[in-house]
Amino acid sequence: MGKIKVIGPQEANGEITISGSKNSALPILAATLLTDERIILNNIPNLADVNTMIEILENAGKKVTWQDSTLIIDTVSDINSILPYGPVRRMRASFNVLGPLTIRNKYAKVALPGGCSIGVRPVNFHLEGLKKLGIESQIEHGFTHSKYIGAPDKTHISLPFPSVGATEHLITTAVLLENTETILTNCAQEPEIIDLCNFLISMGAKIEGHGTSNIKIHGVKQLHGTEYTIIPDRIEAGTYAILGAVLGKEITLKNIIEDHLFSLLDIFEKIGINYKMKKNTLTIKGISKLELSPVDVETATFPGFPTDLQPQLMVLLSLIPGRSSVTENVFKTRFNHVDELNRMGAKIFVESNTAIITGVSKLSGAPLEATDLRASAALLIAALIADGETIINNVDHIFRGYERLFEKLENVGLKIEYYE
Template sequence: MGKLIVEGPVRLTGSVRVSGSKNSALPILAAALLCDERVVLENVPNLMDIHTMIEILSAAGCRVFFENGVAIIDPPTNPCTDIPYELVRKMRASFNVLGPLAAKFQKASVSLPGGCSIGVRPVDYHLEGLQKLGFSIKIEHGIVTAEMEKKIDEAIISLPFPSVGATEHIMTTAAILDGTHTVIENAAMEPEIEDLAIFLNRAGCRVLGAGTKRIEVFGVKKAHGCIHKIIPDRIEAGTYIIAIAATMGDAIVEGLDVSHLISLFDVLKNSGVSLSQLDRDKVRVSMDRRPDPIKIQVTPYPGFPTDLQPQIIVFLSKAQGTSTVIETVFKSRFQHVDELRRFGAKIEVSDGTAIVYGVERLSGAQVSATDLRAAAALVIAGLIANGTTSVNEVDQIFRGYEDIVQKLSNLSAVIEYQK
């Protein structure tokens, strides 16, 4: 794997434009399997995970064209419903093709998923939901097979935890179960859920309540083609906003949806960051001192996002006092902390809580990325540290950040990718 060489400290200035949402594009690409006609998706980010999902759609028999942020998906003429392990192991979101394939073609097989190492994320909620929709589930040799067993008039599925992936999977599968009324209780409320529902409705499905804790899906016989634009990536936007604030910079972030980042804005304002909304999709971020210490609780949306937890810990590592970050989504998601200590950060972790003792300065170091968001956090640490930082095993950062080296360079960072 490659590495990113970062020179610090630097003060980020200029502007950066946010790409389309990876976490929205992936489930919508999976949902395109439902459609009997061409689907056109705009504002699709050019990322490793997107290319993996395109390979999965191709393996299922779809014809997919992807160029300049536009993905065109034509339905399969000779469908294949056995998705190979080599593709599914690369990322967790690939598992969400199981339900749509089984709903459309009566039976499908997909390997248990891979992805980032950020803690235990079982697919039990997915499988229990599919069973309540009338599918039989069989797991052998790491392969999950779902087969339509019986038609269900009404399925009420109450999720023990508002899992984003399970909500998306159940919602998409239920969309073309003709005559089945599905209710998802304790559903995830993320903007990506809403975006998926908008896509499904444009394709002729009937989904109500997305963005709330109760989603209703009235199954239709088939889905047709449509054109849909992917929402901005709130996690990418949040990462750049945090990076600008952490470097005591002054820069503009464009192309975001401010309403998706209220929890982050509240945290940053409480720590002393100046955030000015210049337009509907444009924010100026500026910071002229070390942050004030704060307490953050990471919770499902609309709370503070777990995918910004590693980055905000870096920001707080130079605070003027002691901060607390409580992680309730993935309690073991602190693998980046050991690497941050190599910079000189003072952080203690116990039972899902990080105590961050602010220090005056960080020093550049050799570190290794443990997962996608940790990689971004280590890059931010390199930007604020004195000297040279080498973030090794960094290629996974390209799973979630389009053109990150160029975008940071445009913000005055001194950063280079080396294989």
């Protein structure tokens, strides 16, 4: 795993264009297994996780070709429902291929997924929902073995928790259950789920209620090819927005959907961050920390504040005079970055699932260890504002979620050095 060296403090000034959404691209790529016809996907970020999903599709019998930020996906052999351990273990979203493969071939064998170490994320919601769709599964030796035994004419699945992954997985599976009406309740409502549903509808799926907690699906016999453009990445946008608040002289972010950032912008207003939103462009001016106010934040599923921005926001709150707090309600042990920030001089105390943050006047460079994707981004922001040299070890997590990272940082005048 590589390292990043940063000499701070630095100031950011310039423009960044936000890439396509990783968290939309992954479930949409998994859903391309539902048809043998050509799929063209635009605005796809070239990221490690996306390339892992491409490897999974290629193992399943697809041919995937890059053309700039467009992927062309064709079927070149019979769909294979037995996938190797290697690529599947690298990320959570890979598990979403289980249902589509089982429906296509009546059976599947898929490894249990991996991903960032940010807390327990069991697959039982997925498997219990798939069972109601007619898919029986058992786990043996680290693999999920599934077989399709037939779906009922009508089924109702109420998720115990509005899980994004389970919601996406069940939607993607149910759309190809011909003559079956599926009603999903307590669904996640993230923009990426709406994007997935719009993609499936463009293929001929019949879906109602996406974007709400109740979704109805009328299964169809087959889906056809399509061309589709995915939404911009709201987590990348939020990360650079927080970077702008911490470091910015003035940063302009293009390709933004304001409604997707509402919870973060609401926090900016409470803190006193100066920003302007016009059409699809967000401009942020960094201001004196003395003018800012502390806040209390709780993570939640959309439209609440996203857990994927919690580590980055904590860097900003660490520099605000007074006492702030962050309560983590999604992945309750997602505080691996706290010890590293404290090594830089932050004052953060964790009790249960709440971090109590007392603002400090500055951070100091230190050797750090990155533990996951979003923690890596948070530590990079901290390193850029800290006095002196910081070396972030094990930093390659960051390339799973931030396309053309070095280029975008250079666009706003920030300098970092990467080495292995």
